[in-house]
Amino acid sequence: MAILNTTQTLLVDLLPAHGSSVTACNNLVRCTFGAVCVSVIDLMLNGVGVGWTYTILALISLCTSPMIWLIVRLGPRSRAKRRARNS
Template identity: 50%
Template sequence: MGYGWCLEKKTSVAVPLVLHFFTGYTSIVMLNSTQTLLVDLLPSQGSSVTACNNFIRCSLAAVLVSVVDIADKSLGPGWAFVLFGGLCVLVAPLLYVVVRIGPRCRQKRLAQ
């Protein structure tokens, strides 16, 4: 959200760069955690799981890239990024679901 408002207010380039660092770190942590969980749940199908995960992730990214331009033109960068940030906050509880369900799924798989 801060990135959108930095663009809207035309701040120094240093502020968006610092925000890029935190956004990149958070994205990599989520991607690596998700990928590790998926491979851990289905270790015999690691390449298939990785391919499906990348396909879905890249497809959703392509859709989001086209939506960002529309939202930016209609709402402005500040409010467009508030909208996208709000969507991220809404789906954040799903990470908790993964943390709760993941170990149980692994124990079930190992018990079989």
């Protein structure tokens, strides 16, 4: 959720005229991801057990958390490039 919220905030800042489209697209991705995760978690619980399922999910979260830093780091640069190109 942190990655999706950070990304949505950045995209709304980058594309202020398309805020509703960005929000709708973000919701579509979030809901699709949620549906897939529910299906996969049930299979994982049955396959590897509770402990390993949540260990794997924690490792996935740990591996993807640098994406937030990347978005925060590259976001202002993208915004500046867009403004320069539109000016």
